[in-house]
Amino acid sequence: GEDVEQSLFLSVREGDSSVINCTYTDSSSTYLYWYKQEPGAGLQLLTYIFSNMDMKQDQRLTVLLNKKDKHLSLRIADTQTGDSAIYFCAESISRGYQKVTFGIGTKLQVIP
Amino acid sequence: EAEVAQSPRYKITEKSQAVAFWCDPISGHATLYWYRQILGQGPELLVQFQDESVVDDSQLPKDRFSAERLKGVDSTLKIQPAELGDSAMYLCASRLGPAPGELFFGEGSRLTVL
Numbered sequence: 001g002e003d004v005e006q007s008l009f010l011s012v013r014e015g016d017s018s019v020i021n022c023t024y025t026d027s028s029s030t031y032l033y034w035y036k037q038e039p040g041a042g043l044q045l046l047t048y049i050f051s052n053m054d055m056k057q058d059q060r061l062t063v064l065l066n067k068k069d070k071h072l073s074l075r076i077a078d079t080q081t082g083d084s085a086i087y088f089c090a091e092s093i094s095r096g097y098q099k100v101t102f103g104i105g106t107k108l109q110v111i112p
Numbered sequence: 113e114a115e116v117a118q119s120p121r122y123k124i125t126e127k128s129q130a131v132a133f134w135c136d137p138i139s140g141h142a143t144l145y146w147y148r149q150i151l152g153q154g155p156e157l158l159v160q161f162q163d164e165s166v167v168d169d170s171q172l173p174k175d176r177f178s179a180e181r182l183k184g185v186d187s188t189l190k191i192q193p194a195e196l197g198d199s200a201m202y203l204c205a206s207r208l209g210p211a212p213g214e215l216f217f218g219e220g221s222r223l224t225v226l
Contacts, residue, residue, distance in 0.1 A: 004154075031212040042116075042203055042217035043155070088154055092212045097167040100145070100215055102154040 004103035006089050011109045018076040020106045022089030025070060031092040032065060034074045037105070038085045046074070046087075076108075084110045114138045116218035118204050124224045130192035133221045137186070137206030145215065146179055146189050147203040155203055161187065194225045 003025040012018045024032070029051050035043040049056045049063045049072075056063045062075040076083055086105040092098045117136040125131050137144050142163050147155035158177065160168040164184040172179065176195070181187040191198055201222050205215040 033215075035217075040222075042219045043205075043215075044217070045214050048214065095168070097160065097162060098143075098207075098212050099157065099160070099168060101157070102147075104152075104154045 004089055004091055004101055006087075006103040006106045008104065009107050009109070011111060012079050013111050014079060014081055016079055018074075018079045018083070018108055018110075020074045020076075020087050020089075020108065022072040022074075022103055023070055024072065024089070024091045026091060026093050026101075027067075027070070028093055029091040030094055030098065032063075032072050033088075033090040033092070033100075034061075034063065035088040035090060035102075036085045037088065043088060079108075079110050081110045081112055084108055114216075116204055116206050116216050118202075118218035118221050120221055121219065122222050122224075124226065125194050126226050127196055128193040130190065131194050131223060132191075133189045133202050133204075133223075135187045135189070135204030135218060137204070138208075138216055140208065141206035141216070142184070142209050143207040144181055144187050145205040145207075146187070147205065149201040149203055149220070151200070158189070158202075191223075194223075196225050199223055199225045 006022045033048040034046045037043050060077045064073045086107050088105045089103040092100050144161040146158045149155045158172045159179045161181045179189045201220045203220045205217045
């Protein structure tokens with residue numbers, strides 16, 4: 001079945017790197033996403049990775065995918081106070097249509 | 113910049129009343145999703161449309177919730193009657209087609225049931 005798990009909370013100091021982890025259960029995932037949600041707002045796509053890739057880098061963001069362990073991580077370099085938000089991991093699974101399932105979200109707190 | 117439009121932004125209602133939410137996806141986007149996000153949780157899929165057809169409504173509480181996308185463009189999600197446990201953010205998202213790709217989200221409709 002579809003299940004995406006994340007830790008609930010992460011606190012880092014400004015300027016440090018943040019690493020947010022996610023595990024998923026469905027091996028037929030096609031895309032894996034990281035979305036960001038600020039208070040009272042909708043979700044904004046940060047980055048995504050194809051399931052046949054193992055790494056993607058986009059400016060301060062690095063996504064690592066371990067398909068064998070079904071583990072996805074998001075690294076944010078030089079974390080800023082503006083990065084404080086909730087980060088959602090999501091997977092797109094082929095069911096004859098593409099179903100997108102989200103994790104519970106990791107709240108990132110950046111301490112100045 | 114194209115965006116997913118949702119209304120109302122906020123809705124306060126009493127239990128047993130009817131409530132409706134509207135979503136207008138990005139022009140040309142064939143796939144439309146309604147998610148419910150309870151405070152402190154991740155979005156949960158309620159219903160997914162491909163054009164005007166429902167492709168997944170397995171998590172939609174059909175005794176009180178209904179959704180339609182009559183012309184394959186905008187969509188309405190209705191709750192009747194509303195219950196206290198329906199208090200949540202209702203998020204609409206759209207995607208260009210059935211293939212994997214980015215979901216674009218609206219700002220959401222926050223429902224409070226008193």
